Amino acid sequence: MGKSLLDKVWDAHTVRELPTGQTQLFIGLHLIHEVTSPQAFQMMREQGLTVPYPDRTIATVDHIVPTDTAARPFADEQAEGMMSAIERNCREFGIRFLDRSTGQQGIVHVIGPELGLTQPGITIACGDSHTSTHGAFGAVAFGIGTSQVRDVLATQCLAIQRPQVRRIVVDGTVANGVYAKDVILHIIRTLGVKGGVGLAYEYGGAVFDRMTMEERMTVCNMSIEGGARCGYVNPDETTVAYLRGREFVPQDAAFERAAAWWKAMASDRDASYLDVVPIDGARIAPTVTWGINPGQALGVDEKIPAPESFSADDREVAEDAYGYMDLKPGAAIKGTRIDVAFIGSCTNGRLSDLREAAKIAQRGKVKSHVKALVVPGSQAVAKQAEAEGLHEIFRAAGFEWRLPGCSMCLAMNPDKLVGRQVCASSSNRNFKGRQGSPSGRTLLMSPAMVAAAAIEGAVVDVREFLS
């Protein structure tokens, strides 16, 4: 019986099996940011610990940075405190810090891949749920908590349970106007937000084979929203082509050797899985969330589902969602008025996302009642987008073009919803209060759908803009 990529990577990084049933797993790359690292460094100091592999940790700042100004100190004292802390900690512990002065700052899950830090066959940890993004390269990548950040800093290891693997095969061809975001929202809708608990999701099939690396990142990013511990795509020629020439990958002959090893880490043809879930790509529509978790999603032409269509467990959450979102069963999601449009985040703040959104933006003007923001995922994304004139397209249409950061995905910076505002968002979570207002409402969708909603002032089918 062959092995899955998960098993190959796991076996290659196992230090030992622990009496708890967990594995002591060596972590190849540790990414840190300003929100979940200060307490970890504080614990390091209190326990007199040092960082044995400082070259395996890279820091950036993303969650708290304002996107309308680069000025220091930040107006928000707490944000300034976090920024000062990561600067001091990186200096003291000898860790490379990619701040705004480097031109390489950005959302942690955007800069890892674009710098070539994220590579196939390695283990990656970061104190952020959406670390699963890096699985797009065939890495095994986990989000971890603050005390685990300390563990990785101090030992370069994690005590962790080996997940079983579910293979999700999306075959066929997706229609024009259906993007990677729609594919993952459809998967989560199908399998549920708890469907992947205890599992790794392996994504395969013709739709994934054809996807770009940025599209694969969008899908893997939201594995965690389906409950999975991580998600990955097997490395192939697309992966190798993306990585060639990037700053942190081996160069020349060493690159060719690395590429051969990367591809050998892909799951064997006869690998065994917990189960295999087939999905027909042709049946995926532009998808929008209507509720308070990413599984409460529907095709843009569908009606809000009736309570009877849910299991007893899910019905309670659905009832909660109808009230919170002020949406009624049987109503159309299309036409739902929006107040804010947000294009950005580690799910959909990359160059290809901005290109697709700009194609829509150039077809109209943002409705006067809508506040529309475009926040590139990194300084490198912003630079390339500006070189292509995308910022001018967005500005001409009435969008604000901002500095890179997490922004309104989590609203730990000044970009927040106000009151009961409804936001069409390309981010990954539509939880209550996620975007900064305790009563704010989020509709998740692809960046192109967000751009179309901004122009229409309401949820619209992006295919109407493309036809």
Ligand code: SF4
């Ligand atoms: S963009 Fe959102 S999900 Fe991604 S790292 Fe930032 S806050 Fe987390």
